[in-house]
Amino acid sequence: MKVLDGLKYSKDHEWIKVEGSRAYVGITDHAQHSLGSIVFVELPGLGKDLNEGDVLGVVESVKAASDVYSPVSGTVSEVNDALIDAPEKLNEDPYAEWIAILELSDACRTDGLMDAEEYRKFCLEEA
Amino acid sequence: MEAALKRTPLYEIHRSLGGKLIDFGGWELPVQYSGILEEHQQVRSAAGLFDVSHMGEITVKGRDAEKFLQKLITNDISHTKDFQVMYSPVCYSDGGIVDDLLVYKYNSGNYLLVVNAANTDKDFTWMLQNLEDEVELENVSAAYAQIAIQGPKAEAVLQKLTDFQLDKIRFYHFIPDVVIAGVNTITSRTGYTGEDGFEIYLPAKYAVLVWEKLMEAGKEDGLAPAGLGARDTLRFEAALPLYGHEISEDISPLEAGLGKFVKLDKKEFIGKKALANQKEKGIPRKLAGFEMLDRGIPRSHYDVQADGASIGFVTTGSYSPTLAKNIGLALLDSAFAAEGTVIDIIIRGRALKGKVSTIPFYSKKYKK
Numbered sequence: 001m002k003v004l005d006g007l008k009y010s011k012d013h014e015w016i017k018v019e020g021s022r023a024y025v026g027i028t029d030h031a032q033h034s035l036g037s038i039v040f041v042e043l044p045g046l047g048k049d050l051n052e053g054d055v056l057g058v059v060e061s062v063k064a065a066s067d068v069y070s071p072v073s074g075t076v077s078e079v080n081d082a083l084i085d086a087p088e089k090l091n092e093d094p095y096a097e098w099i100a101i102l103e104l105s106d107a108c109r110t111d112g113l114m115d116a117e118e119y120r121k122f123c124l125e126e127a
Numbered sequence: 128m129e130a131a132l133k134r135t136p137l138y139e140i141h142r143s144l145g146g147k148l149i150d151f152g153g154w155e156l157p158v159q160y161s162g163i164l165e166e167h168q169q170v171r172s173a174a175g176l177f178d179v180s181h182m183g184e185i186t187v188k189g190r191d192a193e194k195f196l197q198k199l200i201t202n203d204i205s206h207t208k209d210f211q212v213m214y215s216p217v218c219y220s221d222g223g224i225v226d227d228l229l230v231y232k233y234n235s236g237n238y239l240l241v242v243n244a245a246n247t248d249k250d251f252t253w254m255l256q257n258l259e260d261e262v263e264l265e266n267v268s269a270a271y272a273q274i275a276i277q278g279p280k281a282e283a284v285l286q287k288l289t290d291f292q293l294d295k296i297r298f299y300h301f302i303p304d305v306v307i308a309g310v311n312t313i314t315s316r317t318g319y320t321g322e323d324g325f326e327i328y329l330p331a332k333y334a335v336l337v338w339e340k341l342m343e344a345g346k347e348d349g350l351a352p353a354g355l356g357a358r359d360t361l362r363f364e365a366a367l368p369l370y371g372h373e374i375s376e377d378i379s380p381l382e383a384g385l386g387k388f389v390k391l392d393k394k395e396f397i398g399k400k401a402l403a404n405q406k407e408k409g410i411p412r413k414l415a416g417f418e419m420l421d422r423g424i425p426r427s428h429y430d431v432q433a434d435g436a437s438i439g440f441v442t443t444g445s446y447s448p449t450l451a452k453n454i455g456l457a458l459l460d461s462a463f464a465a466e467g468t469v470i471d472i473i474i475r476g477r478a479l480k481g482k483v484s485t486i487p488f489y490s491k492k493y494k495k
Contacts, residue, residue: 036147036356037164039446040424040453042475058475060424062163062446063356084422 009119024098074102135180136334152245166357174278175353183247218398223376272334277324308340321365366487413464416486421479425455
């Protein structure tokens with residue numbers, strides 16, 4: 001299972017990459033693998049305010065729908081439209097294909113999230 | 128503490144193939160190996176191998192066997208020939224469905240019933256409660272493994288392992304002693320995928336041997352193991368009902384579109400009065416297929432509405448790998464079940480549009 005250094009990870013298997021006041025959010029390789037073939041992605045609306053733990057979007061495999069939670073608080077400033085017609089991209093390259101970009105709130109904290117090493121361990125323990 | 132999951136004789140094979148094992152009605156079975164989409168396509172284009180050993184088998188023997196079955200099932204077994212297979216619902220007296228099953232007729236005093244795994248004990252109890260004088264029932268589920276080989280290449284692959292001329296087995300017929308890879312089996316031209324194919328019943332201890340021989344024989348033709356996930360999407364596209372979804376104790380076979388398996392002109396059977404009454408008064412709900420117009424995937428139990436009022440619910444919904452569309456089956460108030468009717472499917476609180484379409488979504492490729 002691929003885990004990239006430099007990203008932060010949630011217990012729900014989302015990743016975030018913070019650049020200044022912006023955060024890219026996606027699902028991890030572990031998440032796409034356990035979901036199986038992804039056939040549908042529901043994206044958040046632009047301008048939507050999200051608190052940490054709110055539902056940011058939905059990813060559906062053939063079998064089931066899974067919520068994607070926002071690991072941080074912020075406002076949706078961009079969404080990855082390409083996923084609408086090609087949801088399988090989340091299977092193919094889950095770290096390149098972010099789902100949304102959030103404009104972080106001032107109070108945004110990422111200390112509750114794991115770094116790559118911690119997340120690798122977390123996945124092992126879960127299995 | 129939860130009871131331990133039951134395992135089929137092919138459990139170790141599933142593990143070695145990297146199958147993703149899940150709890151399916153108390154059985155530890157693979158939902159997928161390589162992936163549901165690939166396995167689904169493989170069955171539609173070549174052939175897939177399924178472990179369906181969890182299915183229940185019950186023998187019905189004795190002088191009154193036919194009389195007993197005629198009372199038990201809604202279909203009419205009396206015209207069935209020896210070595211023919213018949214599909215039928217089994218109903219409660221109120222018309223709700225106990226289970227749906229296959230009846231394998233050896234002769235009028237000897238039958239093999241194949242029932243849904245999770246319903247086996249319930250069915251057996253129900254049969255005992257409705258037993259006729261000279262009938263012997265036996266739950267022989269544990270003795271049998273069942274392997275299904277399905278797809279356009281199924282016959283060619285299976286033929287490599289048997290001297291029996293498989294083209295002599297017609298659709299919904301069986302042969303009780305087809306020797307496959309040296310093992311005596313009951314083989315029928317039946318299945319649950321909408322493709323041509325066979326279901327093979329064999330002694331549990333030879334399941335691994337036959338599975339491995341089949342995989343080997345099917346290499347060139349693209350035979351691949353297929354899990355319960357693909358089995359579900361395949362049967363769903365062919366609009367074959369699944370107990371607990373399209374049919375249940377709260378749904379009658381007439382509502383589920385299984386009217387041709389309900390013979391109201393038959394003398395007496397459990398549920399006849401209620402079903403005849405339903406037919407006379409007009410069937411209140413109807414199973415319909417629909418296709419999403421808006422973006423979204425319908426799922427089991429989602430509410431279906433018209434003008435903000437509930438008119439039914441989704442029984443099965445999925446992305447259809449063959450059609451590359453999001454489709455569903457729903458039990459709807461009959462007034463809304465006509466083809467072309469636009470309905471609202473409530474997905475995560477939002478009303479998304481769908482349109483009632485014809486079923487099956489996939490036209491079955493049976494070899495009759």
